[in-house]
Amino acid sequence: MAIRTEPFILNMGPQHPSTHGVFRMRVTLDGEVVLDVEPVVGYLHRGIEKLAEGRTYTQNIPFTDRLDYLASMTNNLAYVLAVEKLAGIEVPERAEHLRIIMAEMMRIASHLMAVGFFLNDLGAMMTPVLYMWREREKLLDLFEMVCGQRLTYNYMRVGGVSHDIPEEFLPALKRFVAEMPGLIDEYDQFLAQNEIVLARSKGVGVLPEDLAINIAASGPVLRASGVQWDIRRGDPYSIYDRFDFDIPVGSAGDCYDRYWVRVQEMRQSVRILEQAIPQLPQGEVCAKVPQLLRPPVGEVYGRIEAPKGELGFYLVSDNSIAPYRFRIRPPTLINLTALRDMVIGWKVADLIITFGSIDVCLGEIDR
């Protein structure tokens, strides 16, 4: 006997542990099968773009910490690079190296959280993420040594960085770099061939290559779909052209590939750190920049490969002390465009892991 059923609408979030923040999904379900998803964002909107128009270029640096708060250093970097491009400021060699070191440490920290919480979403409740947390903790200790903060660093400055590193920093970083490959091997041993991980994530939430390009996906989401595009290589900024590293690329574009690409990128970041530490030159860490910066009239779009994708800053200057327009290109909001295509026809539990595999940060989506 056929039972008459109707699709129904379920609100997931904004308060829901698997939404990684205040994110709401309006899901239309047929039993447990997803028919439609509509992401609803804006619960964390603080109007940073508007606020920035009333503050000087330097005062805006702390705002960038509050975008993707799991990768504050790279947000700082993206912003100061854009301002430097706008004002034509040269950065000392030592500062360039320090920036690369910080950015790659930050990438490892951000990917650790992405991978850990992805496994959390898969149902490996809290055990794998605690391993990842152990390593992230070491990185946060290092960041604390450098700038006294553990989450919102405010370390980069227009023209360089705010402080030189303390003398105990490099030995601690070297210890971390030496042990990290072994720890990544340890994760792989536990997880990469784990039957539950494979069964739950292989073939789930597929994002085909052409769609990934069409929605302007970036970062690990784009590379997992088989596109070999990394801004550090494709459009090098700072001094990335001097380092040797590979770009891990997936093939299937499923949740597993996104997980796999992130783990491999951590290995590559360690490689970059290994090269950058011995090269670190002596010298100034910040160029001489006027306290009230007035960039010439013009505009700039500066972009970097942040852990979550292409983070861009579009700045328009009218030669005053504050930006005329301050636009942030949020990688994860744009990566979310394809969420609906990735989950239709899958179960609610697959929706959760697909969303987790995109690795979003609501601070950045809502700004």
Added chain:
Amino acid sequence: MTIALNGEEVAKKITEVVPGSVAAADKMAVVVGSKSLYQVAEFLKNTSGLDFDYLNDLTAVDYLDYFEVVYHLTSLKHNHSLVLKTRCYEREKPIVSSVVSLWRAADFQEREVYDLMGITFEGHPNLKRLLLWEGFAGHPLRRDYL
């Protein structure tokens, strides 16, 4: 290294196909009329040699006399980029054609511009506010919104 294409040269190519569409062009950017924006965007995306398959960023700037909608385009195939702009002199109800059917990357970004800048994108499949709630008065990123 991504090569930024010279706007003047691209403008010449655009004028051959969509005559009268280019309003201004310099080395940095091409500005096209808002009426022919979609045609130009289609040309940039589908012409071999240009192949702008990737819309990095879509945003708008309020210059008080006019709104400028800015498209940052990249071709992953050739690794070159272009800045495309269009201007809207209407202040009450500025309208620009939507490019969602070409690049779905524009979906959320056009909604955001509509939300915060108050520009309507004609042809957008689901044009409603993105970050603020329905019924919010005004568009905060306009320069005269205080």
